Amino acid sequence: MSETAKLTVGQAIRAAAERLASSSDTARLDAEVLMAHALGVSRSDLLLRHLGDSAPDGFAALVERRAGHEPVAYIVGSQDFFGMPLRVSDAVLIPRGDSEVLVETARLRGGSARRVLDCGTGSGALLLAVLAGLPEARGVGIDRSARALAVAAGNAAALGLGGRSAFLERDWTRAGWRAGLGWFDLVLANPPYVEEAAALDPSVRAHEPAGALFAGAEGLDDYRVLVPELPALLAPGGTALVEIGASQAEAVRAIAAGAGLDSRLHRDLGGRARVLELRQSGE
Template sequence: MFFHDGETVAAILAGGRIALPQLELRMLLGHATKLSRVQMITQSGRSLKNDEIQRLNDLCARRMAGEPIAYLIGEREFFGLSLHVDPAVLIPRPETELLVELAMRYLPKGGRVLDMGTGSGAIAVAIAHTRPDAVVTALDVSEAALAVARSNARDNNVTMRLLRSDWFSALNGDDRFDLIVSNPPYIVAGDAHLSEGDLRFEPVDALTDHADGLSALRTICRHAPAHLERHGWLLMEHGYDQAAAVRQLLIDQGFEEVQSWKDLAGIERVSGGKRPAT
């Protein structure tokens, strides 16, 4: 028991009794009480009810056990949007915003874009929200993930087609796109990071291909040309040390202008190329 019945908002936020950063404690308190940041200031003398204290103590215990705060409060900001997340999907990360920024650069006006392995729908929703002229399709093999993506599309007032698909399997032969983007599972099987931090709680099949980390990327590179318009681009996020290997996969499939782009940490995070005209 960290906090007790009758304690005020101000007393809880005074700190010192629990080994959590002040920001995280404030987020958990807001979630437990349904108070906004402003309300926690204007109602600082408000005493918490019994059920609110119980929720807060439970949230704090789970956070101290390592559970991601995004799962605890059920949301995460991505590209300026508030997205629902739960353990069925990966937690959107800031470095993935690079993929959205590049999509804005290479997607023509009124263009058709395909997001493969959409998860929470973060990339597809961000593209559709930023470019309402775009025609967006998003795929995922997980029905639970598609349910999350569907709710995020609705909550952010965007329209997109959602399909359950094992990579390209649900697409018709004549489905063509001006841009294909993907943040596929790329962590190597057995990587120590899978048992550390937030990754312990995220869906393992969305993190690793259970192989060398490149199998999903190979599949996408191999089949993307059949679903890209001439001069259409393929852009893929990958691991910190995989850029050279992904560029070679693209070159082997005949892509042109193959290159990699660095995230804000200076890491080559996205690689891509253009389908030739012939």
């Protein structure tokens, strides 16, 4: 019997929190989530009913993975976003609460939308959250990663949204990527926007997909390619919502203006610039 198995669940969680304290700012929470996963129960059920049980043998291995900076979401294989449980893997970025302002704006602005496009869909988080709030809409998610698209399609099926969504392999850095897509009432985009030299937590730099994070020395390379293509994707009266880095609003606004798009800035709950709402000039 392993040493961990000799401990109760509560004792093992305390020991794991101590082990993780030097590598995580949320050590106790991490330990509880990992234990709940190891037991196959919810975190609330764990805290209410299982603290006196014997700790499972597999828990120690999960803790060591987290001690090596692997994100908890990848270890347990899921992440909640906008109230939805989503499967995630190292093929996709982990959905973050900062992106919820884009979903909220899309639901507010896109009430009459019938076609929605998500550029760089990853796990499908943005598209699926928007479709869940716009029951008359159908959506297309594009990504250059076949592995990411498989994750997104699986999430759509699990959430009962598979019939209203399609996922296509497209790369906006390659000629002809828009062919056959048509026009959309609402375009969502969370492109790579991190500067290559940015200081990042090891759990991000070492584990999340670099191709979905980094966009050149200024973090603007993908905006320079994608934003000028948006007018050709927008139906008359359509809106594009583009997530940006906190210091990139003016630079991306200038790119949008050069493409004939007016912009309106939306901030996240922390007051940081987060989303640019783009429309054809004069609309």
